[in-house]
Amino acid sequence: MYSIKSRIWIEGQDGVFLGEGRVKLLKAIIEEGSLSKAALSINMSYKKAWKLIDSMNQNSKKPIVTKITGGSNGGGTFVTDYGKQMIKNFDDVNQRCWDFLDNELKSFNYSDES
Amino acid sequence: MYSIKSRIWIEGQDGVFLGEGRVKLLKAIIEEGSLSKAALSINMSYKKAWKLIDSMNQNSKKPIVTKITGGSNGGGTFVTDYGKQMIKNFDDVNQRCWDFLDNELKSFNYSDES
DNA sequence: AAGCGTTATTTCCATAAAGATATAACGAAA
DNA sequence: TTTCGTTATATCTTTATGGAAATAACGCTT
Numbered sequence: 001m002y003s004i005k006s007r008i009w010i011e012g013q014d015g016v017f018l019g020e021g022r023v024k025l026l027k028a029i030i031e032e033g034s035l036s037k038a039a040l041s042i043n044m045s046y047k048k049a050w051k052l053i054d055s056m057n058q059n060s061k062k063p064i065v066t067k068i069t070g071g072s073n074g075g076g077t078f079v080t081d082y083g084k085q086m087i088k089n090f091d092d093v094n095q096r097c098w099d100f101l102d103n104e105l106k107s108f109n110y111s112d113e114s
Numbered sequence: 115m116y117s118i119k120s121r122i123w124i125e126g127q128d129g130v131f132l133g134e135g136r137v138k139l140l141k142a143i144i145e146e147g148s149l150s151k152a153a154l155s156i157n158m159s160y161k162k163a164w165k166l167i168d169s170m171n172q173n174s175k176k177p178i179v180t181k182i183t184g185g186s187n188g189g190g191t192f193v194t195d196y197g198k199q200m201i202k203n204f205d206d207v208n209q210r211c212w213d214f215l216d217n218e219l220k221s222f223n224y225s226d227e228s
Numbered sequence: 229a230a231g232c233g234t235t236a237t238t239t240c241c242a243t244a245a246a247g248a249t250a251t252a253a254c255g256a257a258a
Numbered sequence: 259t260t261t262c263g264t265t266a267t268a269t270c271t272t273t274a275t276g277g278a279a280a281t282a283a284c285g286c287t288t
Contacts, residue, residue: 002131004207006122008215017116034264045247050266067265070254074263093118093218100214101122104207148234159277164236181235184285188233 004101008094012059018090022052026079026087029065035077053077060086118215122208126173132204136166140193140201143179149191167191174200 009019016022028038039049056064064083068075079087123133130136142152153163170178178197182189193201 002124002126004122005125006120006211008118008120010116011119012116036264046265047248047267048246068255069265070256071264072256072262074256075254075265076263077265089221093215093221096218097120097211097215101207101211104210150234160235161237161278162276168236182285183235183283185234186232186286188286189235189284190233191235 002105004105006097006101008097010090012061015055015059017056017059018086020094022056023087023090025049025052026064026083029077030079030084033076033078034074035067038077116219118219120211120215122211124204126175129169129173131170131173132200134208136170137201137204139163139166140178140197143191144193144198147190147192148188149181152191 007020010017024042025038025044028042029035032038032041035049035053036046039046053065062082063080064086065077065079067077121134124131138156139152139158142156143149146152146155149163149167150160153160167179176196177194178200179191179193181191
């Protein structure tokens with residue numbers, strides 16, 4: 001029996017705006033309150049995490065995260081309400097896509113048996 | 115305005131069985147009648163093409179291609195009827211997935227404006 | 229037996245992607 | 259003004275990926 005896998009992502013004006021990796025990172029940021037801790041928690045290098053966030057903000061009309069550098073606790077990174085909405089949108093669409101493809105698989109496997 | 119991109123692939127027992135790159139290669143094989151010519155025609159190295167076909171056959175219950183080495187014209191590679199059916203299945207599902215996601219994008223962009 | 233155009237396979241090299249490390253900048257708090 | 263934990267950024271190294279090229283094997287044809 002085969003299975004259908006999928007990967008979706010959202011593109012903005014000039015590149016990828018949201019994808020599975022970015023969403024995972026954003027969720028970690030919500031948990032940790034800082035980019036460095038978030039990257040650490042999901043086993044991602046700070047450099048990669050920073051680049052992802054950077055390209056996200058460049059391809060989004062409204063900011064996805066706010067960044068504070070310096071300050072009482074050294075600063076931090078925080079996901080905006082808009083960002084949280086985008087995460088939910090992505091997860092929802094992704095889930096619906098999986099459901100859709102699971103259903104499509106039936107017709108695919110049919111001709112495998114014939 | 116954002117857009118949703120997607121990539122789907124079919125997995126068998128032990129890895130990827132069909133994907134966009136493999137389908138493109140199979141179509142080229144149908145056109146050319148040989149793996150080397152097919153790879154050349156789509157600007158793919160023979161090595162990569164061979165590996166794709168190899169993993170495809172390993173993850174398929176029925177053969178996707180038949181290969182003849184040596185012989186009158188040196189041999190050739192030919193897509194089986196089963197393989198052709200799989201190509202059609204993949205293209206169909208892929209197209210329906212795109213249509214599905216295009217429709218999903220509406221709800222996504224809605225909260226972008228709000 | 230020799231020639232041919234394939235498939236099949238290995239080895240080497242170049243490029244790109246990712247990781248590690250180091251350091252600067254920042255700004256509140258003490 | 260010193261300290262602290264962040265963000266921000268550059269540089270170097272390592273690893274992974276992919277292509278190039280060379281060669282073997284194959285079997286029909288002549």
